[in-house]
Amino acid sequence: MMLAYGLLALGLSTVLAIVTWGVVSDYLTQQRETSAVTVTEDNAAALRYGLFGPPEPCPPVRERVECPSPTLQPGATPMHVMNSLPSTDAAASMLYLEGDWYALTGKPSDLPPDLIQAAIGGSVAQRRIEVGGQPVLAVGVPIGRQGEAFFEWHPLSALDNTLRSLKITLIAAAIATALAGLAVGRLASTLALRPLAELTRVADAVARGKLDARLHAENDKDLGGLARSFNQTAADLERRVAADARFAGDVSHELRTPLMTMLNSMQLIQNHRAELPAAVREPVELLGDDLERFRRLVVDLLEISRDDGGDRGSREIVRIADLVRAAADAAAGREVTVVEPGAEGLTLQADKRRLERVIANLVENAEDHAGGCKGVGVAAGGLGVVITVDDAGPGIPVEDRARIFERFGRGETSGRGRGVGLGLAIVARHVQWHHGTIHVTAPPDGGARFVIELPAKIS
Template structure:
């Protein structure tokens, strides 16, 4: 089996695709406004970068071409002058004087080779600084030019052979001035590109706010409606393109508000209408119970079932009336100031036929709260009754203080509540997985819904969790703020 060579890159299928998937997922997590600004800035950065590179390259080429043309003209003139004045019998002193008198308008450094002798005007550029490849090309009889650095200084070196005399003429033109000019130009262009990018970021931020403001308004309106504020509406604004969307949104919210209002009025009116016949029915059942001893066995059984269902129906109507008050927004708190431990003890004794231990540390025992007693009694009664129906009764009620909040915890030793049902059991008419096992004595799924509504009215929250000791059972936690004078 062949092995990859050391240092070679091994291609792994799917590696690049996974990398781009991760990049794409991170990009999707960014906010729309951030992505808009990034796209704006990146586009400007790319365009300004391309423009900077193009301007720099063109300027550099023009400056170098201009200096090269001037240098070639000077070198050609000086080479012609040397060729005319050079004779085989010319001595070394005359040759040096000839080199010293050559014109150097660009500050160039002439170097003359005659046979094996070299003559230069300046020691800044000497014969030893001539590139070997350039020298071989010129000595072969062809003119040549080359750009390179000597002692960290850029030069354009041009060499021209002088035929018939075994001589060649070189001239080195310094390019440091052009290099300094290009360096300054590069700094200016980079600064201008950065400034343009920053300006584009500001413009992109302003444009994103202006363009995405309607979407932000729609999102805020949707959140407000989700929180129950059905009076929220969108303003049409000046954008004609959004008029249809705004009108449709407002129409939809209006229709939803009317539908919910009709449903709430219907539930409230039905509950009120049921109270009168229910009271008559309850009175009739009570009268029948007073003559219970005179009834035959089968009639007594039927009367017991009727009494139980009437009582259940009575609780259902009361719960529906209570919920309708929350729906129509008429539910209000009637707060009192009291010691929580004493209150919970009384509420638990009323709600449970058996003694339930109440666990409370000395610090929490002195906590006084301001709350609606009637609603808090109903919260405790529903939680204790719920434990009695589905878990064989509550095992303990715990009071625990957490900073500026107080927790009322009802624990049981039943089968517990499945994790996927812990949120839904506080929905109306939700009875969980035991709904099909209920008998006539069980409720209809409004108890925990009322608990959630009462706690929410107190600006608290309620949830269900497992017992912290690892035992079987459920743990219902009511957390309320401690509001004291």
């Protein structure tokens, strides 16, 4: 819309400028030429009077006698008469009389031959020429005797300057009109598309998990129906997600009691593993691994359902370096954390449980599914602090780097495919809860690097 307004304004202003230029330039040029011819004719008449005196009356036409040719008055010299002519804007005056040239200024050789022939032939002629690099209008006027004429040229610099100024003004006006058209188009499109911009904003908020976002345009005559449908869809989605969250939470809570019984029983069996027959030991180990996966799945489901249920958590000031060091080293079972000096004093208003879960999940993910955790780094930068977790796995393809943060989303690599697919989704939810960002890159030495940026500051 903005482009259309701009092009329309440019087109109209261009047409108007072309028409204005054509009319005004033709008018000014014609007026200048008419003025120059008139001045030259007046000077020629004055010159003719000074050289030949008053014209003698011609006999009546019925007598078939030609008018007598005027003769020079005694003592009348061409140069003296030319000097006595009134001052005009003519830059040069020349007279061709009785086969000789007389000139106050200018050179007859600068006159076009066709102009000279036309004037001495008895016709008023004019030509645009350049003399000394300056544009002039040369005018030739007969002075009453055959083969004699008076010539002047008049400068056109003022006319050219006026036309140049007019051209620049019209071009500037066309550009200014086009810019004004763009501004009007921008304003019109903003006003026209404001409801759609609001729809885009609310839809983006819903896509980012803010399911209580609603459109406030239900009374709009154009978008009221769309707004009501969208709000109804969002409300249904919010109720559905809440119901699913309650269901997952209820199921997880119901599973905790039998799960704890099975885990305790498995622990008891493993304590007496040496007493078991050899043929039973391997199935017991497999059952123990599956129970551990089941336990993690239940814990992750409880964590997800807690977030979906609207758990606001509690914020407190934490020293990021200390929290990351404790959580990462505990999850890896060894020291894996390196804190740069500039990050030691950084603090954050955080939910300790959520932030510890973020670090623990990433380290456990590296330990269990990516060949081990190569290191955890804490440095100042980004939004405030940058936390990196490097693993020794085969890396994550670019096309999988967004999908792995979805619920039950897994990479295509076999090592990462054995997870239950909720750990990284929890990480992404908790990082977003802290107003931070997380993404995956490929470090130079191979593997995958999870990069978390959080809004921290020096305490």
